[in-house]
Amino acid sequence: MTQHGTALNFRDFVEELLAEGDAVDIRTPVSPTLEAAAITRRVYETRSPAPLFSNLSGAEAGFRILGAPAGLSGARKGTYGRLAAHFGLPRDTTPRELLEKLISAMHADPVAPRVVDTGPCKENVLTGDDVDLERFPVPLLHERDGGRYLGTYGFHVVATPDGRWTSWSISRTMLHGRTTLVGPCMPQQHLGAIHRMWRERGERTPWAMVLGAPPAALAAAGMPLPAEVDESGYVGALTGSPVEVVRTETNDLYVPANAEIVLEGYISPDETAPEGPMGEYHGYQFAEGRPQPVFHVEAITFRDDPILPICVAGLPPEENHTIWGTMIAATGLDRLRSSGLPVSMAWCSYEAATCWIVVSVDTRRLARTRLSERELSDAVAEVLFGSHTGWLVPKVILVADDIDITDIDQVVWAMATRYHPGTGEYLYPDAPGIPLVPYLTEEEVRTGRGGKSVMSCLQPEQFEGRARGTAAGFRHSYPEDVRKRVCENWTDYGFSATGLPPR
Ligand SMILES: Cc1cc2nc3c(=O)[nH]c(=O)nc-3n(C[C@H](O)[C@H](O)[C@H](O)COP(=O)(O)O)c2cc1C
Ligand SMILES: [Mn+2]
Known part of the structure; x- marks a missing residue:
């Protein structure tokens, strides 16, 4: 038995989006080289349903990509519906309700993950010479990117050498070779902070990356919770259920049991390689890449017919705004209030x-x-x-x-x-x-x-405690009985009922 629900099971999340009409299953062949990303960009910018690419040219049968996993939806589908579904909340959840929910879980006792023996992420296991990242449809996201990105909507798993703190965090990874990735590891972020602890000991950092993670876990991995807080315990508190995790094949880390794809291995203490450029969250594409640490993959496990989620970063709204921005707002509001x-x-x-x-x-x-x-x-x-x-x-x-x-x-x-x-x-x-x-x-x-x-x-x-003037508008400038009459008679005047709601 695996854990279910849109917050704690990515496959359930995708199926619910399809059922709600907020994802489309694209059966026509689409290339992972630029085309899937171009479709995803147009989806963000037109607030269309999330594209599930089920027929990727050049990819193994069954291997899929989901674009715009937390893009905004057209008004009638609930603008924040896809974001709310990450937390198992109703599609019409407002930003304010979402922030209150995220903040109350910050003040609740953490709920530690539950270790299970196995799970769907172990349906396929590649080790030794079978490890080959190129088996996956690794997309090229923007024409001027420095490479293809496998990890744009997945999280890293690293733990401190003393084992007391396990961090789940999102940071991009670019394909570097058959068994290697390269990506930023900033020391101010918890991935970089923990990597530094291992480096100072002259050791490799045991590492895993989870793609197609439980959506609430992915969101928590994009949330600036304080240092030494395990994101897994926060997700348990947020969803009311411990996250089911399994041990990796090759190192002593634990990953969500129903994840679509899990990469495991280590971060090199000294090896770097050129990474980027990539179109980024602020909306710009710069020309230069930079050297970044190399991630070595020693095992890959994945579900049958795996779905790789992608964020095609750039002009808003994409997940760096809808997920990262929302999680920043929650932690920022909590600090200011406290x-x-x-x-x-x-x-x-x-x-x-x-x-x-x-x-x-x-x-x-x-x-x-x-x-x-x-x-x-x-x-x-x-x-x-x-x-x-x-x-x-x-x-x-x-x-x-x-x-x-x-x-x-x-x-x-x-x-x-x-x-x-x-x-x-x-x-x-x-x-x-x-x-x-x-x-x-x-x-x-x-x-x-x-x-x-x-x-x-x-x-x-x-x-x-006073204001200079009051707003002059429909809500502010008319008595309630007049506003009520106007609303009630709206279509009788000859207007359509479906215009934008007035403020
Ligand atoms: C889609 C997405 C992509 C992100 N990419 C990166 C990235 O490449 N590098 C980075 O440092 N942070 C990135 N972030 C932001 C971090 O995940 C976020 O700051 C988080 O708090 C980091 O975890 P930590 O607080 O445990 O260090 C991304 C967030 C999202 C939602
Ligand atoms: Mn953290």
């Missing part, structure tokens, strides 16, 4: 490509704090930029909570009408940050500091 600041919500607008987080401020509580704009900005910067979460996102935008910050139109309106040029922005040149941010100077990339700001869209009156 610090006692008057914060009601946080959201990484998907449109901003995980380069900003919008924070909404409860203005009534703000007035009671008697903080000035600078003091509030400094406090927010200290809480966020000093954390594992805040390292990832360079810009913070503060707005009053009359704005629904998950609605980009409202955020734009607040920025345009409330941010005061010259006085509304606070800079944090010493704050450490991810060097991938596209506008950083060479110096900032080299030192890993700078390019970080808090932009305030708060009005001076809001620090005293």
Whole structure:
């Protein structure tokens, strides 16, 4: 018996998307070289159902790819439906409900994984000379990428030498050879931090990579939980069930038993190879690759008819925005709230490509704090930029909570009408940050500091609990009986019922 449900079984997740009409099974031949990725890009950008490529040219029969696993859906299918399905939540779950769920699991006791003897991921086992990554349809994702990427929607499994902490985390891997991959392993991320511990001992880092993982586990692996927190225990708390794991064939690690594909081996302590470039989460393709550590694959196990999920990174919305951005928002909101600041919500607008987080401020509580704009900005910067979460996102935008910050139109309106040029922005040149941010100077990339700001869209009156003016709109400018009458008679006036809902 294997664990079921969309949160804890990737195959169930795919089947549910197909049943909901939020995935399409593509039986016509599609090439893994650019074509599958081009279709996936168009799917993200048109909010179409996720493409399941069941007939990949040149691939072994049965080997499949799922594109856009957490892309957004057309409005009538529930914009966040595919994301919500990662957690076993209803398709109409709102961002706010999702964040509350993610945060409450951060405060619950972890639920450790349950070790089982075997599982579907062991249906096929390749060891020794049979190990060959080229057996899988490894896609070329963008024309100017430096290679083909196998791991764009899978997570690494590594454990500290003392065995006390096991990290599950997403980081891309590019095909390097028949039995090798290459990919980034940043020391500020837990993969790199644990790899460093083994390197310092002069040893190889025992490693596994899980592709087609339980969707809730994949999302947790893209979440900046604090160091020394096992993502597996968090997933157990989040879903209410221990994740079923099996031991790898060749090293002492444990992986989800129903995963589609598991790679196992080690990260070399010293060997590097050129990796990238790859079209990235901020939406740009740069020309240069960089040397990165080499991952050696000593065994591959996989389900029959395996499905490889892929993220085709680039302009939003893709999974670096819908999964990473959402998980950053959850951990960021939790930190801000726990610090006692008057914060009601946080959201990484998907449109901003995980380069900003919008924070909404409860203005009534703000007035009671008697903080000035600078003091509030400094406090927010200290809480966020000093954390594992805040390292990832360079810009913070503060707005009053009359704005629904998950609605980009409202955020734009607040920025345009409330941010005061010259006085509304606070800079944090010493704050450490991810060097991938596209506008950083060479110096900032080299030192890993700078390019970080808090932009305030708060009005001076809001620090005293008042606002300058009220919104003029359908919801704000008419008495309830008039609004009700207008809504009830809408189609009688001759309008169609299916227009956008008014704000
Ligand atoms: C689709 C996707 C791709 C990602 N790719 C990378 C990557 O290549 N390198 C990286 O450092 N982080 C990447 N991330 C972000 C990390 O997974 C995230 O920061 C996570 O918190 C890292 O785990 P850790 O906190 O245990 O270090 C990606 C996230 C997602 C959702
Ligand atoms: Mn971690």
